[in-house]
Amino acid sequence: xxxxxxxxxxxxxxxxxxxxxxxxxxxxxxxxxxxxxxxxxxxxxxxxxxxxxxxxxxxxxxxxxxxxxxxxxxxxxxxxxxxxxxxxxxxxxxxxxxxxxxxxxxxxxxxxxxxxxxxxxxxxxxxxxxxxxxxxxxxxxxxxxxxxxxxxxxxxxxxxxxxxxxxxxxxxxxxxxxxxxxxxxxxxxxxxxxxxxxxxxxxxxxxxxxxxxxxxxxxxxxxxxxxxxxxxxxxxxxxxxxxxxxxxxxxxxxxxxxxxxxxxxxxxxxxxxxxxxxxxxxxxxxxxxxxxxxxxxxxxxxxxxxxxxxxxxxxxxxxxxxxxxxxxxxxxxxxxxxxxxxxxxxxxxxxxxxxxxxxxxxxxxxxxxxxxxxxxxxxxxxxxxxxxxxxxxxxxxxxxxxxxxxxxxxxxxxxxxxxxxxxxxxxxxxxxxxxxxxxxxxxxxxxxxxxxxxxxxxxxxxxxxxxxxxxxxxxxxxxxxxxxxxxxxxxxxxxxxxxxxxxxxxxxxxxxxxxxxxxxxxxxxxxxxxxxxxxxxxxxxxxxxxxxxxx
RNA sequence: GGCCUGUUGGUGAAGUGGCUUAACACACUGCCCUCUCAAGGCAGCAUUCACGGAUUCGAAUUCCGUACAGGCUACCA
Numbered sequence: 001x002x003x004x005x006x007x008x009x010x011x012x013x014x015x016x017x018x019x020x021x022x023x024x025x026x027x028x029x030x031x032x033x034x035x036x037x038x039x040x041x042x043x044x045x046x047x048x049x050x051x052x053x054x055x056x057x058x059x060x061x062x063x064x065x066x067x068x069x070x071x072x073x074x075x076x077x078x079x080x081x082x083x084x085x086x087x088x089x090x091x092x093x094x095x096x097x098x099x100x101x102x103x104x105x106x107x108x109x110x111x112x113x114x115x116x117x118x119x120x121x122x123x124x125x126x127x128x129x130x131x132x133x134x135x136x137x138x139x140x141x142x143x144x145x146x147x148x149x150x151x152x153x154x155x156x157x158x159x160x161x162x163x164x165x166x167x168x169x170x171x172x173x174x175x176x177x178x179x180x181x182x183x184x185x186x187x188x189x190x191x192x193x194x195x196x197x198x199x200x201x202x203x204x205x206x207x208x209x210x211x212x213x214x215x216x217x218x219x220x221x222x223x224x225x226x227x228x229x230x231x232x233x234x235x236x237x238x239x240x241x242x243x244x245x246x247x248x249x250x251x252x253x254x255x256x257x258x259x260x261x262x263x264x265x266x267x268x269x270x271x272x273x274x275x276x277x278x279x280x281x282x283x284x285x286x287x288x289x290x291x292x293x294x295x296x297x298x299x300x301x302x303x304x305x306x307x308x309x310x311x312x313x314x315x316x317x318x319x320x321x322x323x324x325x326x327x328x329x330x331x332x333x334x335x336x337x338x339x340x341x342x343x344x345x346x347x348x349x350x351x352x353x354x355x356x357x358x359x360x361x362x363x364x365x366x367x368x369x370x371x372x373x374x375x376x377x378x379x380x381x382x383x384x385x386x387x388x389x390x391x392x393x394x395x396x397x398x399x400x401x402x403x404x405x406x407x408x409x410x411x412x413x414x415x416x417x418x419x420x421x422x423x424x425x426x427x428x429x430x431x432x433x434x435x436x437x438x439x440x441x442x443x444x445x446x447x448x449x450x451x452x453x454x455x456x457x458x459x460x461x462x463x464x465x466x467x468x469x470x471x472x473x474x475x476x477x478x479x480x481x482x483x484x485x486x487x488x489x490x491x492x493x494x495x496x497x498x499x500x501x502x503x504x505x506x507x508x509x510x511x512x513x514x515x516x517x518x519x520x521x522x523x524x525x526x527x528x529x530x531x532x533x534x535x536x537x538x539x540x541x542x543x544x545x546x547x548x549x550x551x
Numbered sequence: 552g553g554c555c556u557g558u559u560g561g562u563g564a565a566g567u568g569g570c571u572u573a574a575c576a577c578a579c580u581g582c583c584c585u586c587u588c589a590a591g592g593c594a595g596c597a598u599u600c601a602c603g604g605a606u607u608c609g610a611a612u613u614c615c616g617u618a619c620a621g622g623c624u625a626c627c628a
Contacts, residue, residue: 043628044628045627045628077628079627079628080626080627080628082627083627083628141626145626148625148626155552155553156552158552159552159553160552160553161552161553161554161624162552162553162624163624163625190626192626199554210556210557213555213556214555215554215555216554220624222625223625223626225626226626227626228626230626232625232626232627232628233627233628236628237628252622253556253621253622254621254622254623254628255622255623255628256555256556256622256623257554257555257556257622257623257624258623259555260554278556280557281621281622283621291621292621292622322563322576323563326563326564326565326575327565327575329563329564329575329576329577330565330574330575330576333575333576351563351564352556352557353556353557353558353620353621354557354620354621355563355564358562358563358577358578360562360577360578361562361563361576361577361578363577364576364577364578365577367589371589371590411589411590414590416589416590416591417589417590418588418589418590419589419590420588420589420590475586478586479586490585491585491586504586505586506585506586506587507586508586509586509587510586510587512586513586513587513588519587519588520587520588521587521588521589522587522588523587523588523589524586524587525586525587526586
């Protein structure tokens with residue numbers, strides 16, 4: 001086919017495309033950004049929600065763009081209707097909003113490089129494909145699904161490479177007459193790349209995280225435009241990222257095999273190749289096997305899971321940061337006053353292999369997160385969470401705000417704050433003694449200890465209780481009280497002569513603790529008593545007696 | 552079948568030819584501290600980096616093979 005025929009073919013195939021590529025090249029000029037600024041993008045399908053792996057990807061995108069004073073944009077990749085869900089775009093935005101990952105440009109906030117929804121860019125893709133036809137780099141292919149399946153079968157038998165290439169690309173040299181004929185007879189077709197590659201040649205590319213990778217050159221005539229005129233991922237990626245001036249394509253490493261194809265497309269179209277950053281998949285171990293985190297099987301793969309369970313968003317982000325860069329965690333441990341934004345992430349500290357998703361670690365990070373928060377902050381955040389997930393508790397929290405903050409602040413001023421909460425949902429349980437109404441309702445039902453506590457001793461003690469002392473003075477008093485009542489003043493003494501005592505101070509405190517909090521473990525007892533006040537303490541003694549049916 | 556990539560402890564990993572008798576963190580175990588718990592302190596937890604060869608005075612680090620795992624091989628992304 002000569003140039004004249006190719007021009008005719010282009011018109012035959014795309015009679016409605018009246019613009020040429022220069023129009024778009026001018027419409028979307030180079031971005032005016034500082035040196036080293038990265039332009040990144042997140043391209044989800046509108047499936048209605050963000051998957052953990054995508055969240056990780058978008059987190060990378062936003063982090064690298066932000067720290068280089070670049071641009072992070074969101075492009076909805078809806079070229080496959082099967083993957084689209086009604087209002088699916090809203091779901092994506094909601095999940096990203098929840099994690100405070102805010103694109104600089106998107107279909108919602110706009111931008112100069114839109115539209116940011118691929119289904120609205122069909123004309124653009126077709127314009128470039130029309131040009132490719134003229135250049136002889138693309139052609140209509142009329143092969144049916146059955147024909148392709150047959151070829152595949154033959155290839156499997158011959159144990160050769162699968163796909164449409166070389167001799168298998170039957171329609172690549174059809175004449176203009178033949179094409180006109182088929183079209184006039186209503187035959188359906190796709191537009192395929194007429195690959196100039198030879199798989200005997202080698203291409204080498206440098207991936208920002210994986211380093212140098214060598215591939216055979218692409219020789220596959222992959223489809224560019226589907227039967228309905230819609231682009232495939234490959235075409236859309238190349239054209240969009242060129243026109244939107246993406247500098248770093250950050251995507252999952254399931255895409256590395258397509259690199260030879262993509263660079264070929266960039267070259268043929270005369271575009272500058274972007275940097276590629278292929279990130280390792282987040283995996284999960286199940287029955288000894290490692291597999292990708294699945295949104296079907298794994299609740300933790302759904303990004304909304306964390307809010308439901310009560311793990312703070314920021315804790316999840318901290319975890320994402322620790323898996324993004326292996327040196328982040330150590331840095332953060334030494335700079336707990338800093339935030340993720342203060343750390344400079346690099347590509348060479350990214351994992352090459354798969355990263356196992358570790359809920360234990362997330363929990364730990366979350367505990368540390370809570371431990372750094374003031375009582376007020378924990379209160380506000382917990383209230384906020386409870387309003388969405390535990391309305392009853394939210395109401396109680398609001399009614400008991402003042403005291404609750406005091407309880408949540410116990411031992412917060414020390415250099416080594418308590419780490420007893422990892423989720424908002426833990427607060428209700430851990431501080432069950434803090435809200436009177438809840439305490440009365442739940443009573444001592446959760447007490448697992450079968451011991452019979454000496455309630456009379458407690459009653460005797462309360463008569464002498466002074467809530468105006470310092471913690472040290474108070475504890476001295478408890479020791480004295482213990483000794484006067486046949487208990488050792490410390491554990492060591494008791495161990496020396498266990499028969500000489502009824503127990504030791506610890507045992508005495510346990511009585512108080514159980515009666516007052518309904519638990520065998522709690523933060524500092526004296527602080528709790530001070531907040532509760534003498535009347536409440538007495539009430540709880542009566543409650544305990546009633547529970548144990550004493551008198 | 553073909554093409555890519557990976558393989559360091561229970562887990563995430565540091566490590567880029569000698570500083571490694573393999574960092575750090577999570578988990579676990581023990582002890583200490585202690586009114587309980589949490590936290591904290593100390594100690595233990597891979598004599599070895601999937602396996603086999605090669606290069607080298609010297610290799611977890613380079614090369615080659617094998618095994619295993621993952622990805623791609625769609626008119627899905």
